[in-house]
Amino acid sequence: MNSSLMSVYARAPLAFERGDGVWLHPSDGGPPYLDCVAGVASNALGHCHPVLVEALAAQARKLWHVSNMFEVPEQNALAARLTGACFADTVFFTNSGTEAVECAIKVARRYHAAKGAPERQTVIGFSGAFHGRTYGALNAAGNAAHLEGFGERMPGFVQLAIDNWQEAAKAIADPRTAAVMIEPVQGEGGARVMLEPFLRKLRQACSLRGVLLIHDEVQSGMGRTGKLFAHQWHEDVAPDIMAVAKALGSGFPVGACLATHAAASGMASGSHGSTFGGNPLGMAVAIAAFDEIANPETMAHVSAVAAELREGLKELAQAYPEVIAEIRGKGLLIGVRMVPENRAFIAAARAQRLLVAAGGDNCIRLLPPLTLTFAEADAVLERMERACRAMPTAAAA
Numbered sequence: 001m002n003s004s005l006m007s008v009y010a011r012a013p014l015a016f017e018r019g020d021g022v023w024l025h026p027s028d029g030g031p032p033y034l035d036c037v038a039g040v041a042s043n044a045l046g047h048c049h050p051v052l053v054e055a056l057a058a059q060a061r062k063l064w065h066v067s068n069m070f071e072v073p074e075q076n077a078l079a080a081r082l083t084g085a086c087f088a089d090t091v092f093f094t095n096s097g098t099e100a101v102e103c104a105i106k107v108a109r110r111y112h113a114a115k116g117a118p119e120r121q122t123v124i125g126f127s128g129a130f131h132g133r134t135y136g137a138l139n140a141a142g143n144a145a146h147l148e149g150f151g152e153r154m155p156g157f158v159q160l161a162i163d164n165w166q167e168a169a170k171a172i173a174d175p176r177t178a179a180v181m182i183e184p185v186q187g188e189g190g191a192r193v194m195l196e197p198f199l200r201k202l203r204q205a206c207s208l209r210g211v212l213l214i215h216d217e218v219q220s221g222m223g224r225t226g227k228l229f230a231h232q233w234h235e236d237v238a239p240d241i242m243a244v245a246k247a248l249g250s251g252f253p254v255g256a257c258l259a260t261h262a263a264a265s266g267m268a269s270g271s272h273g274s275t276f277g278g279n280p281l282g283m284a285v286a287i288a289a290f291d292e293i294a295n296p297e298t299m300a301h302v303s304a305v306a307a308e309l310r311e312g313l314k315e316l317a318q319a320y321p322e323v324i325a326e327i328r329g330k331g332l333l334i335g336v337r338m339v340p341e342n343r344a345f346i347a348a349a350r351a352q353r354l355l356v357a358a359g360g361d362n363c364i365r366l367l368p369p370l371t372l373t374f375a376e377a378d379a380v381l382e383r384m385e386r387a388c389r390a391m392p393t394a395a396a397a
């Protein structure tokens, strides 16, 4: 199986022919799976949401692609929505999260170069971060396993321990520092929430030292935590630059780098580009998705259903302490730190027709669509319990 594909993925032996909301129907005709992977936090409105299907189909009948040699009015429409909803003034559209991160790094370095300080290149990242698989993103996160065999580390990137304020303050004060990059809630790292005081101190120190603050909200953004962007839970922590993707296209590959006018002041004609970024198909879907997600009712629902899920998971953690060590995360970016190996639990959950994702720190992640109903949340908890019971380590509750 998959013999003509590059063997970079440890895929589950499962294929699907159809998706419908939170349900995925396997190709073998068996019963559907309850999908709490959601395309790794991408399918924010579930599979084949009728509004998105209609937006895509309508655009597909009109125009697919023209490139950025021409005006793409849909880009303006989506950029207006995004900038109207957060700190940013200006947007560059990409096809993926890692491209949005690359753009963020380039925006930050160009800002300093244009101000006559080209030596300001260092991008400070944090342990446990994940920013994508292109070279800049890999070097910004500094995960040794992801970098191994790909040549020398790129200069101009350092990683610090999370929550070590002294170290961060020193690095930010270094005159070669261009930017700080952080996920307000780490996704791949295991649904780790950055503490508000740390985010605020980062913001203040960056402002004081003329360093740009980049938030990677590729996973935490677009409603997943119950606010449109995770940093919006807190006052006075907003970044200068932000990478988003995943739920932005809600299953269609769309990403974006957002910035203030000041932060983007170094970007001029020719300084960046993309053939497909902001293509009309992606924009049509993302506009429709934005209008659904940014609806205050959707955000209120995320918080309510997430609270119910979290409560149920805490009860499970009490009933199965041999299986569940900790519940963490924010909104519907939920991390469950496991006692047994997380991959073993993922297989046990799959046997219960529940799909969950792995995460760092031996976590599993529950990343259901934001549209998950309360009844579906109960079904998630029932299947989680059956998976807990099926673990060899579990004592009967």
Ligand code: PLP
Residues within 6 Å of the ligand: 040, 096, 097, 098, 099, 101, 130, 131, 132, 133, 183, 187, 188, 216, 217, 218, 219, 220, 245, 246
């Ligand atoms: N940044 C974060 C926080 C992510 O979680 C991811 C993907 O998981 C990326 C960047 C990279 O996004 P993509 O896989 O679309 O390149």
